[in-house]
Amino acid sequence: xxxxxxxxxxxxxxxxxxxVLLGRxxxxxxxxxxxxxxxxxxxxxxxxxxxxxxxxxxxxxxxxVQEPDILVAxxxxxxxxxxxxxxxxxxxxxxxxxxxxxxTDVVCAIPATRLAEGLGRRIVANVIMLGFFTRQTGFLSRExxxxxxxxxxxxxxxxxxLKAFAAGYEYAVGAHTGAPLHGNVVLCEEIENLGHxxxxxxxxxxxxxxxxxISALWCFICHGFLFGTLAGTAAEP
Amino acid sequence: xxxxxxxxxxxxxxxxxxxGGYPITPSTEIAERFAQRMPELGGVxxxxxxxxxxxxxxxxxxxxxxxxxxxxxGPGLSLMLENLGLGVMLELPCVIVDIQxxxxxxxxxxxxxxxxxxxxxxxxxxxxxxxxxxxxxPQEAFDLTVLSFNMADRFxxxxxxxxxxxxxxxxxRVVIPPAEEIPRWERKRPKTPPPAAGVYHSFEPDPEDLIPxxxxxxxxxxxxxxxxxxxxxxxxxxxxxxxxxxxxxLNAKIQRYTEEIxxxxxxxxxxxxxxxxxxxxxxxxxxxxxxxxRARGIPVGLLRLVSLWPFPEAVLRELGKRMDAFIxxxxxxxxxRLEVERCIGxxxxxxxxxxxxxxxxxKILAAIVAAAM
Numbered sequence: 001x002x003x004x005x006x007x008x009x010x011x012x013x014x015x016x017x018x019x020v021l022l023g024r025x026x027x028x029x030x031x032x033x034x035x036x037x038x039x040x041x042x043x044x045x046x047x048x049x050x051x052x053x054x055x056x057x058x059x060x061x062x063x064x065v066q067e068p069d070i071l072v073a074x075x076x077x078x079x080x081x082x083x084x085x086x087x088x089x090x091x092x093x094x095x096x097x098x099x100x101x102x103x104t105d106v107v108c109a110i111p112a113t114r115l116a117e118g119l120g121r122r123i124v125a126n127v128i129m130l131g132f133f134t135r136q137t138g139f140l141s142r143e144x145x146x147x148x149x150x151x152x153x154x155x156x157x158x159x160x161x162l163k164a165f166a167a168g169y170e171y172a173v174g175a176h177t178g179a180p181l182h183g184n185v186v187l188c189e190e191i192e193n194l195g196h197x198x199x200x201x202x203x204x205x206x207x208x209x210x211x212x213x214i215s216a217l218w219c220f221i222c223h224g225f226l227f228g229t230l231a232g233t234a235a236e237p
Numbered sequence: 238x239x240x241x242x243x244x245x246x247x248x249x250x251x252x253x254x255x256x257g258g259y260p261i262t263p264s265t266e267i268a269e270r271f272a273q274r275m276p277e278l279g280g281v282x283x284x285x286x287x288x289x290x291x292x293x294x295x296x297x298x299x300x301x302x303x304x305x306x307x308x309x310x311g312p313g314l315s316l317m318l319e320n321l322g323l324g325v326m327l328e329l330p331c332v333i334v335d336i337q338x339x340x341x342x343x344x345x346x347x348x349x350x351x352x353x354x355x356x357x358x359x360x361x362x363x364x365x366x367x368x369x370x371x372x373x374x375p376q377e378a379f380d381l382t383v384l385s386f387n388m389a390d391r392f393x394x395x396x397x398x399x400x401x402x403x404x405x406x407x408x409x410r411v412v413i414p415p416a417e418e419i420p421r422w423e424r425k426r427p428k429t430p431p432p433a434a435g436v437y438h439s440f441e442p443d444p445e446d447l448i449p450x451x452x453x454x455x456x457x458x459x460x461x462x463x464x465x466x467x468x469x470x471x472x473x474x475x476x477x478x479x480x481x482x483x484x485x486x487l488n489a490k491i492q493r494y495t496e497e498i499x500x501x502x503x504x505x506x507x508x509x510x511x512x513x514x515x516x517x518x519x520x521x522x523x524x525x526x527x528x529x530x531r532a533r534g535i536p537v538g539l540l541r542l543v544s545l546w547p548f549p550e551a552v553l554r555e556l557g558k559r560m561d562a563f564i565x566x567x568x569x570x571x572x573x574r575l576e577v578e579r580c581i582g583x584x585x586x587x588x589x590x591x592x593x594x595x596x597x598x599x600k601i602l603a604a605i606v607a608a609a610m
Contacts, residue, residue: 020408027410036408040263041347061525062598063407063518 001032001139002056004065007129008082009074009095011049014126018072019051021130022140025148026055030140035063048078055139070137072129073099074112093133095125108136110171116164124164131168142169240404241308243375243411244334245270247382248306250419253332254280255305257294259287259313262346263402264336267308288316292333296320299329300462302453304386308334311353312343314360321395322361323464325487328440328449330389330424332382334398336405337517339592349402350592351517352569357397358546364484366491368498369397369546371516375409381543387422388498392491393448399545401568403518403595425450431457440483441469447490491547500543501552505531509538511608512556514577514585515566516542519596523566526601535609537564548576557581562608566601568592 007022009015019036027034034055052065068086072093073079079099083092094101096109110132116125127149134145149161238246245267248256256271268284275282281298285291291307298305309317314335324331337353339345357369368388370381378400385396427450431437437458442449449469452458461471466483468474491498505527506512515523520541527539540556542549557563563585565574574587588604590596 023408034410037403037406038408040402040406061521061528062595063403063409063521064595 002058003054003070003137003139004068005053005055005070005072006050006065006068006082006086007053007072008048008050008078009072009126010077011047013049013074014123015049015074016051018126018130019053021127021145021148021152022133023053023055024152025134025140025145026053028151029144029147030055032057032139033060035060037063037065048075048081050078050082070133072133074125074129076100091137093129093136095129108132108172110168112168115167115171119160119164119167121160121164124161127161127164128168128171131165131170132172133168134165135169135172238375238411239266239406239408240372240375240378240400241266241336241406242270243379244308244372244382244398244400244405245274246411246413247379248304248332248386249274249278249280250379250413250416251304251383251386252421253304253306253386254278255295255298255303256281256307257283257285257291257298257305258307258309259285259291261288261310261313263338263349263405264308264310264313264334264400266405267334267336288313289320292317292320292324292331295331295333296324296327296329299324299331300327300454302455304330304332304390306332306334306386308336310336310338310346311340311350311356314353314356318356318360319362322363322365324395325361325365325367326464327462328393328451328487329395330386330393330451331395332385332389332398333395334382334400336400336402337592338402345593347402348593349518349568349595351399351401351519351567352572352592353399354545354567354569354572357399364488366488367397367546368392368394368491368544369399370500370544371399371401371542372404373517373520373541373543374404375407375411377543378404379411379413383419384500387420390424391422391448392494392498393424393451394491397546399517401517407518427452427458431459435459436461436470436472438469438471440467440471442486442490447486447493495547495549495551498544498547499549499552501549502539502541502543504539504541506538506540509536510561511535511537511564511605512560512562513537513539513564513566513601513605514542514553514573515539515601516545516573517568519566519568522596522598523601525598526566526605529598529602530605530609533606535605537605537609542573545573548580550580553577553580557583562586564588564601564604564608566596566604568596 023034023036026032036053054060070091071086074095092107094107094109095112097111101107112125112128116122258268260268271282295305295307337350339348339350340352372378372381389396439460465473466480513523530537566588567573570589577585586604586608588601
C-alpha cells in the first residue's frame with residue numbers, strides 16, 4: 001500500500017492538526033509508515049492551507065506528495081487549487097456545503113461544518129471530516145484514529161472530538177442509506193463501481209430515488225432554470 | 238514530530254540544559270521548543286541579540302559545565318564562524334545545529350539547501366578539524382543530536398549537526414528511548430584536586446588520546462582561556478613551536494579517531510558495481526532511485542554519509558578501486574562530489590541542484606542509467 005494524501009481547506013480550519021492526527025494514527029496505531037509535509041511560508045488564516053501525507057506499509061523515501069490518491073477539500077479555493085494536482089481518479093472528499101465540485105468530478109461529500117455547528121463548535125469540522133475520511137478510505141481502523149485523537153488533544157477536548165469523529169464516521173455509513181446529496185455528488189458506494197472513470201453526473205430518475213423530495217424538487221428547479229438560460233443564450237443572435 | 242522538534246528533544250534527552258540562540262528560519266522551531274521546555278526542566282533558554290552572541294553564550298555555558306547548544310541556518314552560521322574557531326581553540330564541547338536553506342546570503346529562507354557542507358568544514362579561519370553529522374529523518378535528528386553531544390564531550394570540541402529544511406519541517410514517527418537507554422559519554426574531567434597555588438593546566442593533553450581534561454567554572458580550579466596561541470596552562474605563548482604543536486594536536490585529536498567518529502549507512506551495496514553517494518534529505522531520493530534502478534537490473538548501491546566530517550576517505554578510496562562509477566547526489570553544486578573525486582582519484586557523476594526543492598528520484602535514476610551504460 002502506498003497512498004498520497006492531501007488535506008486542504010482554509011487557514012484556521014485545523015487542516016494541519018487533522019494531518020497530524022491522521023499521521024499519528026497511521027504511524028503509531030495503524031502499523032503503517034507515515035510522513036507529513038506542509039507548505040511552509042507566509043501563510044495566513046483564511047488562505048488556502050494544506051497538509052500532505054504519504055502513508056504506506058514500507059519506509060517512505062521521497063517525502064513529498066506529488067499526485068494525491070486522496071484529496072480532502074474543505075473550501076472552494078482549496079478544491080479549485082488542489083483538485084488539478086490530484087490523480088484524475090483520486091478519491092475526493094469535500095465539505096459539501098462549502099465546495100461545489102467541477103461538473104466532471106466524482107466526489108464524496110459531507111456537510112462537516114454544518115454538522116460541527118450542530119455539535120456546538122464549528123472548529124471540530126476537521127475532526128468530523130477525519131471520521132468521514134477514516135470510514136471512506138478504510139485503511140485505518142476507527143480505533144487507531146480515536147486513539148490518536150485521545151493522545152494528541154488536551155483531556156478536556158477529547159469527549160467533544162470523539163463525538164465529532166463519530167459523527168463523521170457514522171455519516172459515511174448514513175450516506176449509504178440515502179442522506180441528502182448535492183449537485184453532482186455521487187453516492188459513496190458507487191465510487192468503487194465507477195472505477196477510474198470520472199463521469200458527468202447526469203440527471204436521471206433512478207438517482208433521484210436516493211434524494212429526499214425537497215432536494216429533488218430543488219434540483220429540477222435549478223436545472224430547469226439552467227437549461228432555460230442556456231436555451232435563451234443560444235437564441236441570441 | 239518534525240525534525241526540528243526531534244532535534245530539540247534529542248538535545249534535551251542528551252542532557253542539554255542551555256540554549257543560546259537567535260531564531261532563524263528554518264531552525265526556529267528548535268528555539269521555540271527549547272523556550273517551551275527549559276523552564277520546566279530548570280534549564281536556560283536565552284534569546285541573544287544575534288548569532289555572534291549566541292555562540293559566545295554557548296561557549297561560556299560549556300565552560301561552566303553545561304551541555305549547551307545553539308541552532309541556526311546558513312546566514313547565522315556565517316556569523317557564528319569566528320567564535321566557532323574560538324570554540325575549537327578553547328576546546329569547549331558544544332553542538333551547533335545548522336538547518337540548511339537555499340544560500341548564499343539570505344537566499345531562500347523557507348526552502349531547503351545543502352550548501353553549507355564546506356562552510357561547516359572550512360568556514361572559520363585557520364587549520365582545524367570539525368565533526369559534522371547529517372540526519373535524513375526526524376528520528377535521526379533526534380539520534381544524531383544525542384551522538385553530537387557525546388562526540389563533543391568525548392573530543393572536547395564543537396560538533397555541527399547539518400540538517401536541512403526538508404528534514405527540519407518533515408513530520409514522521411520518532412521513537413524516544415527511555416532515559417536510561419540514551420547513551421551518555423562524559424567529558425574527561427581533572428583527576429587531581431585544584432592545585433593549592435597557581436593555575437590548573439587545562440590544556441595539558443592526556444598523552445593517551447591528546448585530549449586535556451576540562452575543569453568547570455566554579456569548581457575551584459584557576460583556569461585561563463584565550464583565543465591566542467597558548468601553552469598548557471592556557472597562557473598566551475607567541476612562539477612558532479607552541480603554535481605548531483597546538484594546532485597539530487587540535488587536528489590530530491580528531492583525525493586519529495576518524496573510525497570512531499564516522500557513521501555510514503550502506504544500502505544494496507553487496508554486489509554493487511555502481512554507487513550513489515548522498516546525505517541528508519537527498520539520500521531519501523537516492524534510495525528510491527537505487528530501488529528503481531535495481532528493479533531494472535542495474536547493480537547499484539547507496540552509500541549514505543551519516544557523518545560528513547571527517548570525510549570517510551579510507552572507505553571511498555577502497556570503493557574507488559572496486560566500483561565502476563560513482564554518482565554524487567546533493568542539493569548544492571558539487572561540494573561533496575569534490576571530496577569524493579579527491580578520494581577516488583577520478584571524476585564522479587554529479588546530480589546537483591542549487592537548492593529550493595528536493596532533488597527528485599527520477600533525476601538520480603537518470604544519472605544511474607547513464608552511468609551504467
